[in-house]
Amino acid sequence: AQKITQTQPGMFVQEKEAVTLDCTYDTSDPSYGLFWYKQPSSGEMIFLIYQGSYDQQNATEGRYSLNFQKARKSANLVISASQLGDSAMYFCAMPLSGTYKYIFGTGTRLKVLA
Amino acid sequence: DVKVTQSSRYLVKRTGEKVFLECVQDMDHENMFWYRQDPGLGLRLIYFSYDVKMKEKGDIPEGYSVSREKKERFSLILESASTNQTSMYLCASSTWAGLAKNIQYFGAGTRLSVL
Numbered sequence: 001a002q003k004i005t006q007t008q009p010g011m012f013v014q015e016k017e018a019v020t021l022d023c024t025y026d027t028s029d030p031s032y033g034l035f036w037y038k039q040p041s042s043g044e045m046i047f048l049i050y051q052g053s054y055d056q057q058n059a060t061e062g063r064y065s066l067n068f069q070k071a072r073k074s075a076n077l078v079i080s081a082s083q084l085g086d087s088a089m090y091f092c093a094m095p096l097s098g099t100y101k102y103i104f105g106t107g108t109r110l111k112v113l114a
Numbered sequence: 115d116v117k118v119t120q121s122s123r124y125l126v127k128r129t130g131e132k133v134f135l136e137c138v139q140d141m142d143h144e145n146m147f148w149y150r151q152d153p154g155l156g157l158r159l160i161y162f163s164y165d166v167k168m169k170e171k172g173d174i175p176e177g178y179s180v181s182r183e184k185k186e187r188f189s190l191i192l193e194s195a196s197t198n199q200t201s202m203y204l205c206a207s208s209t210w211a212g213l214a215k216n217i218q219y220f221g222a223g224t225r226l227s228v229l
Contacts, residue, residue, distance in 0.1 A: 033215050043123075043202055043223035050217060091157070093218075100145050100164065100208060100216050101172070104157045 002027050004092050006105035013082045014113050020067065021077040021108045023092035029053075032094055034075040036064070039089040039107070048090075051075055082112045117141070120205050120221035127228050133192040135224050137205030146188035147206040147218065148172075148180065157204065163188055195228045202226075 003026045013019035025034065036048045051059045051066045059066045067076040079086055092105040121136035139146065147162040149172075159172030161180040169180050177199060181189045188207075192199055202225050206218040 035217065037220075043204075043225065045204060045206070045220035045223075047217055047219060050215065052215060095216050101147075101159055101162060102157075102218060106156050 002094070002097055002103055004094060004103050004105040006092055006108050008108045009106070010109040010111070012111050012113055013079075015084060016081055018078060018080045019082055019110065021079070021090050021092075021110065022074070023076055023105060024072075024074045025092070025094055026073060027094065027097065029097050032097075034066070034068070035093045035102075036066070036075075036077045037091045037093065038086075039091065040085075041088070045091070049077070079110075084112050084114060086110060087112045118205055118207055118219050118221040120203075120224050122224050123222060125224055125226045127192075127195050127226065129196060129228060131192075131195050131228075133195045133226070133228075135190040135192075135203055135205075135226070137188045137190070137207075137221055138186050139188075139207040139219070140186065141207065141209070141219070142185065143207035143209045143219075144185075145208045145210075145216075145218075146182065147208075148178075148188065148190045149204045149206065150174070151202040151204060151223075160190065197228050200226060200228045 005024045032053045034051045038046045049061045049064045051068045063080045065078045089107045091107045093102045118139045148160045149157045163169045163182040179191045204223045205221040208218045
């Protein structure tokens, strides 16, 4: 069965340092996408970055990048130069096979320290 | 930019009331979704719609219904609100970009308290 696993319930990082949030997945689909979302305390889910399974290069969006290792079925989010505003919950997600529905991981709460 | 607007950020209702949560998107997206989010349970899909007047049940549809009369608007209805429906409700929309690249865009959420 498809599954998204985020094993880090909470993490701390010092301001201006880089941090990696882990996400592993399980799917038998040959073509799939992986998505990362940020949810600040205000509640809105903000789309950050997308990685397609056939993309040749790891996705990057500003300070966000994906460390995509297909053989290991991992799609870790890397945030460089952390800022106080990066403190939030972060969710990894992928479409449920054959549908437009998502399955979500349980999330990682990131706290950036000044 | 895609904009998904939920009509209320905070809502307080009484047990037994009929509650309407409204969601409007401005990007002509075909798909719209309603989730609820609870601590320790993550995001759970209540209903989704892939076209006007079309709907499908998600994982937890009991106690809820939906309406999609226009493409841009997707309403979640609590027919008779109960205290166990106190939660954060999130609306999302997406387009037919292929299943693998189906980016969902979310609204700001509605925190509903049922007393």
